[in-house]
Amino acid sequence: MIQILLFYIIVVKAQNLLRSFELNGNNKISGIINVEKNDENLLVVFYFDNANFPIALVSEEEILDTDFNTTIKPIFIESKKIVLFDYESIQTHYHTHMIELQYMESIYYYVRDRFGPFKLKIEVYSKPHSTCTNNCQGFQISKIKQNSKCNTKCECESGYFGSYCQFELINIEKEINYKIHLIPHKAVYLSFKFEQEAILYADDVIDPITASFGLLGYKGFEIPDQTSYTAILHSQLSLTKLIQNLKLQFKDAQILIIGLQCRTDQTINITLKQEQTATIWNGNSMFLAFASFNIIVIIICFGITNLCKQKEVIVKKKRKIKVRPPKIEENPKNFSGTFFNKYFEIYDYEDFIQMNPQFSQNTQCVVCMEDLNQKEISITPCGHLFHHLCLKKWLMRTLNCPSCRYLISYQQVIDGGWLGSKILQNPIQQNSKSQLMINRSNSLIENNENAESVEMVEKGEEN
Known part of the structure; x- marks a missing residue:
């Protein structure tokens, strides 16, 4: 009876x-919260309604748009202020953000959503001092389920x-079908x-799904x-190589979490199965010998064809050939290799991480699922790292970030x-030349790509 009474007193206090x-806001809201003097810590809870990519920040100082960089969210690389935020909720686009802080007389808050309103x-809330990291601290908030236990x-x-046990988790087993409903x-x-x-x-996958781990x-x-x-x-998605890499890095890891996200509303069926890894000698020696023979024949034919092309000389009537660069569509579907090499910088992974430590968690290329530190890397305008060649091949097919x-x-x-980017513009030059670049951008791209071919034709005619 005494224990129940003590528990009730703690809950009421919390x-x-x-x-x-x-x-209500269009795409951002900022202001100040004044709280009466309190010896306990504070908990600020932000409940978002109809927000797709919510971000909530608090500080002792006023927070401005220039204090953080949303390209590489949520790492605040521009601000020199002490800014507090719910990292987990920002990364997962969660509708509820909870931020713990010591007592402040004036709490500045800054809230935004990418698409609004x-x-x-x-x-x-006031919060009793505690070293516990989840809801065992005593928060009894009606809108947040208490999904934790304290022994x-x-x-x-x-x-x-999650830190507040706020994310639901579906445990799946092998050879069992699970129907999963995904919303944007x-x-x-x-x-x-x-x-x-x-x-x-x-x-039943309608639109490709992004899987994070x-x-x-x-x-x-x-x-x-x-x-x-x-x-x-x-x-289908093979998890074998990923699991092997994680096992080497985290030897005591036992449970893998998979986060599924998509851009369209769809219902899919998920099944986890044992992957059958093929071995070289498993009774298929005849098939391997036949495949090897075909590969050798293809290589020989390819070599003979190239040799014939090198010796073939076609003499045509001398006349000046005018090469006109083709027009680029208003919305091209991909980049050319020359365009990519001209505008995308190449980095060594270790040197890049040493200069930009905020990218240290990026260890794997999404395109080939290999480690990033094995090859040269490049970065997209949205702040994601890939192998240089992998990103080049990807953007030559589609202009979406992988x-x-x-x-x-x-x-x-x-x-x-x-x-x-290889082009770091001077703000003074940018103001004077920006309009010219916008009007002539398409012609500049193609003229640069075709300049070498025009020069070769004219030299051949002079000779």
Whole structure:
């Protein structure tokens, strides 16, 4: 009876709501919250309604648009102020952000959504001092489910994870079909125990799905996001190599978390199966010998064809040939190799990370699923790292970022100024020449790509 009474006293004390108000905004809201003197810590809760990519920040100083860089969110590389935010909720586009802080007489807040408008409710609670990191601290908020338990330490109940146990988790097993409903801008999280060889099958996929990975119980690696391990799921996705790499890096890891996101509303069927790894000598020696013979024949024919082309000389009537560069479409579907080499910078991975430590979590190329430190790398305008050749081949097929599907435009690459651009414009020169570049950008691109071919034709005629 005494224990129940003590627990009731703690809960009532933790339910002390200091401030509560609602706001409406187009794409951002900022202001100040005044709180009466309180010896306890504070908890500021932001409830977003109808927001797709919400961001909530608090500080002792006024927060401005220039204080942070949204290209590489949520790393605030521009601000010299102390800015607090809910990292997990920002990375997962979660509708509720909870920020703990010591008592401040005036709390400046800055809230925004990429697409707006949206509705916002802010609540400020007093919080008893505690070293616990999740809801065992005593927060009894009606809109947040209490999915944690406290015995000797704070742990999330089965089916939930995160610093506040705020994310639901679906545990899947092999050879069982699961129907998953996906909606835009909201992630669904799956989990399963590590296996040496596993493959994920997806049926009824309408639009490609982005799959991100995390490790349950590893702070900083638990929440799946698009800055570390990411892949695209069409119909099937092999997890064997990923699991092997994670096992080498995290020897005690036991449960893998998979976050699924998409751009369209769709219902898919997910099945986890054992992947059958083929061996070289497994009774298919005849097939391997036949395939090897065909490869040798193809190589010989290819070599003979190239030799004949080198010796072939065609003499035509001398006349001046005028080469006119083709017009570029207003919305081209891909980049040419020459255009990519001209405007995209090449970096050594270790040197790049040493100069830009905020990218240290990027260890794997999404296109080929290989480690980034094995080859030269490049970075997109939206702030994602890939092998240089992998990104080049990708953008020669489509102009969407392989990681976040961000649309990369010709004009954005030509203007330069982003971290991976070869053209770092001078602001003074940019003001005087910006209009000229916009009007003549298409012709400049193609003239540069065809200059060498025109010069070769004219030299041949003179000779």
